[in-house]
Structure formats: C-alpha cells, structure tokens
Amino acid sequence: xxxxxxxxxxxxxxxxxxxxxxxxxxxxxxxxxxxxxxxxxxxxxxxxxxxxxxxxxxxxxxxxxxxxxxxxxxxxxxxxxxxxxxxxxxxxxxxxxxxxxxxxxxxxxxxxxxxxxxxxxxxxxxxxxxxxxxxxxxxxxxxxxxxxxxxxxxxxxxxxxxxxxxxxxxxxxxxxxxxxxxxxxxxxxxxxxxxxxxxxxxxxxxxxxxxxxxxxxxxxxxxxxxxxxxxxxxxxxxxxxxxxxxxxxxxxxxxxxxxxxxxxxxxxxxxx
Numbered sequence: 001x002x003x004x005x006x007x008x009x010x011x012x013x014x015x016x017x018x019x020x021x022x023x024x025x026x027x028x029x030x031x032x033x034x035x036x037x038x039x040x041x042x043x044x045x046x047x048x049x050x051x052x053x054x055x056x057x058x059x060x061x062x063x064x065x066x067x068x069x070x071x072x073x074x075x076x077x078x079x080x081x082x083x084x085x086x087x088x089x090x091x092x093x094x095x096x097x098x099x100x101x102x103x104x105x106x107x108x109x110x111x112x113x114x115x116x117x118x119x120x121x122x123x124x125x126x127x128x129x130x131x132x133x134x135x136x137x138x139x140x141x142x143x144x145x146x147x148x149x150x151x152x153x154x155x156x157x158x159x160x161x162x163x164x165x166x167x168x169x170x171x172x173x174x175x176x177x178x179x180x181x182x183x184x185x186x187x188x189x190x191x192x193x194x195x196x197x198x199x200x201x202x203x204x205x206x207x208x209x210x211x212x213x214x215x216x217x218x219x220x221x222x223x224x225x226x227x228x229x230x231x232x233x234x235x236x237x238x239x240x241x242x243x244x245x246x247x248x249x250x251x252x253x254x255x256x257x258x259x260x261x262x263x264x265x266x267x268x269x270x271x272x
Contacts, residue, residue, distance in 0.1 A: 028082035035075040043068050111145040114161030118142060128173035129237065133159055152241075172237060177210060179234050180244040184251060185226035187261040192219060192227060195260055199231055202250045208239040209247070226263035 043064055050060040119142060124130050129138050130149070135157050137149030147164055149157040172178055186195055196217045203215040213234045220230035231251065235243040255262060 032079045039071045110162035111160045114165035115144040117165045123169050124171045131170040178237055178240050182231040184229045185263045187263045190260050198254045203233045208235050208243040210234040
C-alpha cells in the first residue's frame with residue numbers, strides 16, 4: 001500500500017507539473033512550427049529578389065543557404081529559451097565552437113572570401129579564357145572555394161580562390177578580340193620593305209584577321225644576327241589559335257617563294 005501511495009503521489013506531481021508546464025510547451029512548439037513556415041517563406045522571397053536583381057546564381061544560392069541556417073539557429077535558440085532552458089551557456093558554447101572552427105579553417109575562409117570577391121566583382125565569367133597563377137585555361141565553373149579551369153589539352157585545374165583573387169589575372173575574353181604578337185627573324189640581306197609588304201598581304205588575305213583594328217608589321221629589333229619583324233594581326237577570341245598558326249605558316253611559305261631567308265636563332269657565346 002505504501003508503494004501504491006508513493007506511485008500515486010509521484011504521478012499526481014507529474015501531472016501537476018505537466019499542467020503547469022503545458023502553456024510553455026505549447027507556445028514553444030507553436031513558435032517552432034510558425035518559425036519554420038516563416039523561414040521557408042522568407043527564403044523564397046529572398047531568392048526571388050536576388051533573381052530579379054540578376055545576381056550570380058552561385059552567389060544567390062550561397063547567400064540563401066547562409067540566411068536559411070542563420071534563421072534556423074535563431075529559431076532554435078528562441079525555442080529552447082521558450083521552454084525555460086538557459087541559453088547563455090548554449091550561446092557561449094556556440095561562439096567558442098565557431099571560433100575554433102574559424103581558426104582551423106583559416107585557409108578555407110581565405111578561399112571563401114576570395115570566391116565572394118570574384119563572384120561580386122566579376123573579373124572573369126564562366127567561359128572566359130584567363131591566365132593566372134602560372135596556368136592558362138577556360139573557366140568551367142566558379143565555386144565558393146575554388147575556380148575550375150579547363151586547359152587547351154583538356155586538363156582540369158582547380159585554382160584556390162584566395163590566391164586567385166589576390167593575384168594578377170589576365171582575361172583574354174573580356175574584350176572579345178585579341179591581338180597576336182608574332183616575330184620573324186630575317187637575314188640582314190633581306191629587303192625590309194618587301195618583307196613587310198609580303199607579311200601585310202598575308203594578313204589582309206586571311207579571312208580570320210580583322211580589318212579593324214588593322215593589322216600591323218614593324219621592325220621590332222636589329223640584333224647582331226637578324227632583323228626581327230613584329231607581326232600583329234587581330235582576330236576574334238574563338239579564331240585566335242587558328243589565325244596565329246595560319247599567319248605563321250603562310251608567311252613562311254611566302255618568304256620561301258620570294259627567296260627571303262629566315263635567320264635561325266644564334267646563341268651568342270659568352271665573352272671572357
């Protein structure tokens with residue numbers, strides 16, 4: 001009988017506590033469900049606003065995800081606070097964990113910041129051909145931490161955004177057209193005017209060489225062993241490789257027909 005009385009007393013105390021605590025419990029779960037619903041609506045509205053402002057898709061998704069998780073954390077803190085649980089210690093633990101993660105991921109945070117700068121300021125876009133950090137390739141994908149490049153021989157290179165955003169970037173696609181800087185070394189017996197006329201005719205006859213800006217050919221240098229002609233044709237970015245190769249080949253054939261000798265490279269011997 002004593003055990004039954006004790007059990008009934010505990011049961012009665014439990015129900016009394018449940019009745020006293022039920023308003024807090026009910027209000028906490030109402031806040032939780034309403035908060036989750038509100039977060040979904042806010043997330044959709046933010047995505048629509050960023051879409052209307054034509055922000056970069058990668059940046060839009062990333063910002064929307066950050067906002068989503070920040071709101072979820074705030075909702076969770078509000079939920080446990082409504083239940084009567086002390087949140088100060090929880091917030092302190094969360095801050096300490098964030099600091100520890102930040103210190104351990106310094107390199108990743110640098111790459112993250114670099115990715116944000118690249119996406120915001122757009123020094124290049126997907127499809128552009130760039131040169132940076134000693135590599136040349138076409139931008140295949142701009143991710144938050146790395147940028148993916150595809151080289152001319154179909155190799156995939158991942159460049160960290162931290163060093164990429166802080167270094168020199170040469171964007172070959174930004175202006176739409178590109179100039180080739182080709183050099184021929186000719187014998188000193190060459191008639192310079194005739195050689196320049198031949199080169200100019202080759203460039204004017206090539207369909208991929210642009211007429212505006214006009215191609216040029218000038219004497220670049222007079223070395224100890226040769227006359228150096230600088231050949232500068234312009235083309236569209238897509239035609240650049242083929243055009244450069246064709247101009248070199250056609251100039252060589254035209255020089256051979258005209259009896260113009262291409263001077264081989266001569267390495268000067270060191271003098272004591």
